[in-house]
Amino acid sequence: MSEFAVELQDVIKQFPTPEGGQVFAVNHVSMQIKNGEFFSMLGSSGCGKTTSLRMIAGFEWPTEGEVVIAGTPQGHTPPFKRPVNTVFQSYALFQHMTVFQNVAFGLEMDHVAKSEVNDRVGKSLDMVQLSGMGKRFPKQLSGGQQQRVALARAIVKTPKVLLLDEPLGALDLKLRKEMQLELKALQQRLGITFVYVTHDQEEALTMSDRIAVMSFGKVLQMGTPVEIYERPNCKFVADFIGTSNFLHGTVKSVENGKASVYIQELDAEVMGLVSGDISVGETAAVSIRPEKIRLSEQSAFNQNCFEGVVSSTTYIGSDTHVYVNVKGNRIKVWEQNKISSLDPKAYYSVGQKVWLTLFPENTLIMADK
Numbered sequence: 001m002s003e004f005a006v007e008l009q010d011v012i013k014q015f016p017t018p019e020g021g022q023v024f025a026v027n028h029v030s031m032q033i034k035n036g037e038f039f040s041m042l043g044s045s046g047c048g049k050t051t052s053l054r055m056i057a058g059f060e061w062p063t064e065g066e067v068v069i070a071g072t073p074q075g076h077t078p079p080f081k082r083p084v085n086t087v088f089q090s091y092a093l094f095q096h097m098t099v100f101q102n103v104a105f106g107l108e109m110d111h112v113a114k115s116e117v118n119d120r121v122g123k124s125l126d127m128v129q130l131s132g133m134g135k136r137f138p139k140q141l142s143g144g145q146q147q148r149v150a151l152a153r154a155i156v157k158t159p160k161v162l163l164l165d166e167p168l169g170a171l172d173l174k175l176r177k178e179m180q181l182e183l184k185a186l187q188q189r190l191g192i193t194f195v196y197v198t199h200d201q202e203e204a205l206t207m208s209d210r211i212a213v214m215s216f217g218k219v220l221q222m223g224t225p226v227e228i229y230e231r232p233n234c235k236f237v238a239d240f241i242g243t244s245n246f247l248h249g250t251v252k253s254v255e256n257g258k259a260s261v262y263i264q265e266l267d268a269e270v271m272g273l274v275s276g277d278i279s280v281g282e283t284a285a286v287s288i289r290p291e292k293i294r295l296s297e298q299s300a301f302n303q304n305c306f307e308g309v310v311s312s313t314t315y316i317g318s319d320t321h322v323y324v325n326v327k328g329n330r331i332k333v334w335e336q337n338k339i340s341s342l343d344p345k346a347y348y349s350v351g352q353k354v355w356l357t358l359f360p361e362n363t364l365i366m367a368d369k
């Protein structure tokens with residue numbers, strides 16, 4: 001048996017445009033999704049997520065390259081012959097059928113015996129925590145419950161791989177957060193491979209074992225949530241996932257995974273870890289997350305330490321967001337409010353002179369693209 005549930009091997013998908021040209025919806029994408037993995041494709045609108053998923057499902061065929069499922073190249077295999085099932089954003093339940101009938105539908109089409117249908121539908125409804133709701137009609141359910149019916153309908157057929165295209169997109173924020181945790185728990189209970197599409201970076205970080213960050217039909221980086229957040233391989237990924245401060249300059253030296261960049265605006269060299277591919281003489285981005293900067297009232301280090309003036313502060317309860325002007329650069333710093341205080345002096349204030357320390361081990365030097 002193949003170690004991989006799904007592989008995309010150098011897949012290209014072109015679509016003709018009405019103007020007579022061609023659009024590369026997916027452009028040389030390779031992915032290896034492991035058995036039992038929760039794998040997400042993450043990227044902004046139009047980057048090729050749905051097209052990639054539809055090629056795995058068999059609703060589209062690659063222009064070039066191959067989709068391999070459980071070790072078998074799929075070629076032009078039609079969707080119903082693939083060991084996968086899809087949950088779409090618009091889950092389109094049959095409104096005139098009960099929850100039970102909706103979930104049973106696919107099994108009945110396959111002529112599964114009635115007793116087995118009862119058994120499997122019951123188990124699927126248990127799995128999505130809808131036991132006892134079988135007699136209801138979709139319009140008698142909340143949005144989240146309807147989405148769970150759609151899930152039950154997909155898992156009742158026991159696919160090896162479940163494909164999910166923004167399945168929580170229609171739900172409000174609070175319900176979406178609940179369903180994220182439920183989906184992750186469900187995936188772990190079932191032990192099947194989930195391929196999940198989202199444009200929401202927080203959702204991808206919360207749920208995934210691994211994430212592919214996509215842009216313009218290409219995969220920019222693939223890795224665990226920790227790898228993607230802590231070691232983005234280019235500026236685009238650092239910017240797309242979470243929040244970062246960026247400085248730009250010229251690479252002066254690269255050695256043992258560390259680099260130094262001259263920043264003209266600061267007239268200083270900044271040291272950091274190499275993240276991705278860079279070489280001496282190139283323009284690079286220096287990226288540092290706002291929670292990783294040390295703020296202090298005095299200069300503490302000679303290296304990577306800069307003087308600035310607080311230009312604004314926002315108290316948000318758990319943290320205070322402090323903006324510091326350093327020679328015209330606006331740097332965001334998130335200070336955790338570890339001490340409970342009502343005294344305004346316990347917080348940084350606008351106009352105050354401060355020092356920023358960018359610890360080299362928390363500062364990343366990466367390709368400026």
Ligand SMILES: Nc1ncnc2c1ncn2[C@@H]1O[C@H](COP(=O)(O)OP(=O)(O)OP(=O)(O)O)[C@@H](O)[C@H]1O
Pocket residue numbers: 015016017023024025043044045046047048049050051052199
């Ligand atoms: N059937 C089609 N014919 C022509 N172009 C298409 C077709 N399907 C998708 N595209 C184009 O391919 C690109 C990728 O589309 P896709 O639907 O895969 O994006 P997506 O990442 O799912 O975006 P979203 O987050 O908006 O759903 C887009 O530029 C889109 O306009």
Ligand SMILES: [Mg+2]
Pocket residue numbers: 049050051
């Ligand atoms: Mg889409």
